[in-house]
């Protein structure tokens with residue numbers, strides 16, 4: 001199969017491309033490269049790259065494509081709140097346009113990297129895909145809208161599969177350190193302290209990055225009657241944030257490194273939700289299995305543990321990087337905003 005991976009130069013995207021290649025699939029990446037080409041260096045001679053904006057996909061990106069894994073767009077609450085217009089255009093509208101273009105061209109299978117944050121606000125309970133969601137934030141609202149638009153386009157000639165991914169942990173050559181487990185490891189190494197906002201009592205569904213990639217590949221390969229037009233949660237387990245902090249400090253202590261646990265004020269965006277992977281297990285026999293502890297071990301062996309100041313670079317924090325790019329562009333007018341600047345460049 002030849003798979004178009006939008007956002008293939010991103011945190012999950014790179015790992016998904018590696019996993020697709022391992023199964024013998026061909027890969028073309030479509031990405032506007034917010035984080036540059038460096039994360040793709042090890043794949044450079046194995047993948048095709050189209051540098052473009054998902055809001056304006058060139059025809060050439062679709063040539064010979066059999067299936068799409070769609071990950072491009074703003075990928076967290078802070079960046080979505082920072083530029084809600086760009087977020088809506090990228091996450092909701094562009095997802096539908098891409099889907100309709102695939103449908104028109106006979107590209108049927110289409111996995112979508114949605115988010116379990118859609119369950120936030122439902123209160124107590126462990127929710128499945130039938131829960132009456134009512135997302136609150138700009139990011140989760142845009143993901144929910146994209147899901148609705150994909151399901152409207154579904155039919156015999158178009159087979160979207162929506163994957164509501166839990167918060168991801170683990171290593172990628174395009175590293176994110178703004179996701180809870182990865183953040184805790186960074187804080188422990190860099191500051192010797194982990195910060196538990198509001199005491200860290202809130203719940204989150206978590207999943208390893210390799211399991212997310214695996215879920216996409218399984219859903220790209222599965223028979224249509226098992227997955228087409230379906231929504232699946234992709235979750236290893238639900239954790240309270242303070243449990244995750246304890247797993248990180250415990251793992252570090254085995255290495256002879258100490259980090260303290262500090263309480264901090266409740267954050268402005270306070271997410272608290274749980275969900276279950278049961279449907280994915282029952283329908284296609286896939287249960288995410290990489291544990292937080294295993295993933296922490298791998299991260300610790302891959303990060304520059306002896307030079308932790310490297311981890312403070314803004315490129316590992318989506319909102320810090322986005323605001324920095326905007327500032328650079330503003331200082332160097334007459335360039336347009338970073339949200340526009342690479343559109344129509346292929």
Ligand SMILES: NC(=O)c1ccc[n+]([C@@H]2O[C@H](COP(=O)([O-])OP(=O)(O)OC[C@H]3O[C@@H](n4cnc5c(N)ncnc54)[C@H](O)[C@@H]3O)[C@@H](O)[C@H]2O)c1
Pocket residue numbers: 006007008009010011012013030031032033034035052053054055070071072073074075076090113114115116164165166167168169174176179318
């Ligand atoms: N990482 C998580 O914990 C998580 C959890 C749930 C859902 N998701 C979703 O999974 C997807 C991938 O997330 P990630 O963590 O890899 O994020 P990421 O920010 O690392 O990667 C996103 C990639 O998409 C590209 N991109 C962004 N906007 C684009 C546009 N308009 N046109 C073309 N390319 C664009 C970026 O350059 C980047 O390479 C996102 O849709 C995100 O919302 C992520």
